[in-house]
Amino acid sequence: MGLRTRVRASFVTGLLLVTPLAVTAFVLQFVFARVTAVLNPVVRAAGLRAYTANIEIVAQLLAAVVVALGIVCLGYLASRSVGQRLFGGFERAVRLVPFVRTVYFGVRQVSESLVERTAGYESVVLVEYPREGLYSLAFVTNRSPGSARETTGEALYNVFVPHSPNPTAGSLVLAPESDVYEIDMPVREGLRLLVTTGLSTDDVEELPEGVVE
Numbered sequence: 001m002g003l004r005t006r007v008r009a010s011f012v013t014g015l016l017l018v019t020p021l022a023v024t025a026f027v028l029q030f031v032f033a034r035v036t037a038v039l040n041p042v043v044r045a046a047g048l049r050a051y052t053a054n055i056e057i058v059a060q061l062l063a064a065v066v067v068a069l070g071i072v073c074l075g076y077l078a079s080r081s082v083g084q085r086l087f088g089g090f091e092r093a094v095r096l097v098p099f100v101r102t103v104y105f106g107v108r109q110v111s112e113s114l115v116e117r118t119a120g121y122e123s124v125v126l127v128e129y130p131r132e133g134l135y136s137l138a139f140v141t142n143r144s145p146g147s148a149r150e151t152t153g154e155a156l157y158n159v160f161v162p163h164s165p166n167p168t169a170g171s172l173v174l175a176p177e178s179d180v181y182e183i184d185m186p187v188r189e190g191l192r193l194l195v196t197t198g199l200s201t202d203d204v205e206e207l208p209e210g211v212v213e
């Protein structure tokens with residue numbers, strides 16, 4: 001192996017090791033900035049710095065605990081009959097606002113799918129979209145309406161092709177059964193693959209050919 005080939009292979013191998021660390025650091029920094037932006041108003045409103053000797057990071061941690069407790073209480077209330085009626089009325093009101101209901105229930109469906117394996121989506125499939133020869137990861141949501149089947153003369157599936165990294169947005173296509181390729185992948189893993197823009201691929205065990213010689 002020549003020196004040039006060895007240097008190139010070592011560089012590519014090192015790049016494959018460094019890139020996930022760099023992306024992870026970037027994501028953590030992004031998440032930390034957004035979380036602190038949410039927590040800082042809580043810190044100011046509750047005057048938490050006065051209880052933490054003006055140490056900002058401790059006040060933010062205390063605010064995170066307060067927010068977590070609030071979410072727990074909200075979840076407990078939602079599981080009770082009173083809370084179910086209250087949130088049921090809230091969701092009925094959300095359904096009356098066209099754009100808001102699209103965003104709200106879209107995000108809720110994805111959130112439920114991340115927690116419950118089969119919530120909202122039936123299976124993960126591949127479809128040739130947006131053109132023949134390119135395969136997109138998609139989810140079967142249901143069988144298409146009878147009117148669509150009568151018009152085309154064949155069985156159709158409602159297939160949602162989500163965007164990456166935001167799976168709450170995407171395109172709904174009515175695909176023939178013969179054009180829907182079901183793959184052995186849980187819904188949760190499919191969503192994780194989309195959110196991470198393909199970085200999370202658990203079944204890839206070997207480096208691409210030519211990376212290590």
